Amino acid sequence: MGRFGEASPVLMKLLLLLHAVVAVALAGAATHNGLLGLRGLKEELTPSRLDALYPRAVFWLYLGAVVLGSFLYPTFRVEVRAAYLDEALPLGSRLFELKEHLVALGLGALVIQRTLATRPQRTAAEDLLFHLGRVFVMFVVVYSGLVGLFLVSVRSV
Amino acid sequence: MSPVGRLLAGWVALGVSYTLIIVLDLPRPRYLPELGRFSLSAGPGVVAMGWYGAVLVAGTAGFLAWWAAGRVSMPRLGRAEERRVILGAFFFLLGAVLGLAWFELGGP
Numbered sequence: 001m002g003r004f005g006e007a008s009p010v011l012m013k014l015l016l017l018l019h020a021v022v023a024v025a026l027a028g029a030a031t032h033n034g035l036l037g038l039r040g041l042k043e044e045l046t047p048s049r050l051d052a053l054y055p056r057a058v059f060w061l062y063l064g065a066v067v068l069g070s071f072l073y074p075t076f077r078v079e080v081r082a083a084y085l086d087e088a089l090p091l092g093s094r095l096f097e098l099k100e101h102l103v104a105l106g107l108g109a110l111v112i113q114r115t116l117a118t119r120p121q122r123t124a125a126e127d128l129l130f131h132l133g134r135v136f137v138m139f140v141v142v143y144s145g146l147v148g149l150f151l152v153s154v155r156s157v
Numbered sequence: 158m159s160p161v162g163r164l165l166a167g168w169v170a171l172g173v174s175y176t177l178i179i180v181l182d183l184p185r186p187r188y189l190p191e192l193g194r195f196s197l198s199a200g201p202g203v204v205a206m207g208w209y210g211a212v213l214v215a216g217t218a219g220f221l222a223w224w225a226a227g228r229v230s231m232p233r234l235g236r237a238e239e240r241r242v243i244l245g246a247f248f249f250l251l252g253a254v255l256g257l258a259w260f261e262l263g264g265p
Binding site for chain 1: 161168179258261
């Protein structure tokens with residue numbers, strides 16, 4: 001019987017592929033959403049359909065990427081990080097840990113931008129928090145995407 | 158408290174509790190190496206529990222703060238004050254990000 005949390009390599013590869021597909025879609029949606037947020041911080045935007053569409057897409061894609069990543073995490077943590085990265089490329093391990101921390105903090109911003117996106121008439125305070133949440137999520141997603149890509153190019157599950 | 162205040166309270170509570178859990182090294186105690194070895198031999202699932210647990214605890218703290226803030230009544234702030242509070246909380250959380258980056262990239 002395998003150790004707790006061990007999974008077949010084929011299943012891990014499939015999960016990694018799915019994680020990457022979701023992450024690519026998330027990167028697109030979060031970047032558009034975050035850029036709209038940046039514009040919203042500078043000037044008053046006329047409400048558009050995208051104001052509700054992007055935050056909703058980002059919310060579900062982010063959660064999907066987190067759930068898929070959580071299934072990959074145990075194998076990555078032991079088979080890749082402990083077995084290879086900690087010795088061969090410690091910076092990779094540290095960048096990965098920071099990615100996980102940012103993803104956790106980003107969950108708060110994710111809920112905020114999703115909640116405030118559905119408000120028909122946002123106050124000035126709600127508008128400010130909404131745009132800050134979008135920008136924060138974009139920052140997290142872009143950083144996570146780049147680190148994920150870098151690590152997979154070194155060694156993957 | 159207003160919806161903005163409740164959301165901010167939840168996000169700040171999540172950020173503070175998560176940062177404390179990580180900086181205090183609770184998920185992977187560096188000062189108890191035998192626990193690390195036990196974790197590795199016990200299997201990937203056990204090792205991963207540290208991070209799952211940190212997210213779960215911080216998420217619960219965030220939810221509880223959001224819920225509790227809904228039961229607190231506060232005087233309505235002016236527009237400029239609201240802006241200051243929101244930006245203050247946001248930069249406080251960015252400080253937590255920098256603290257985590259320091260901890261992982263250049264800290265102890």
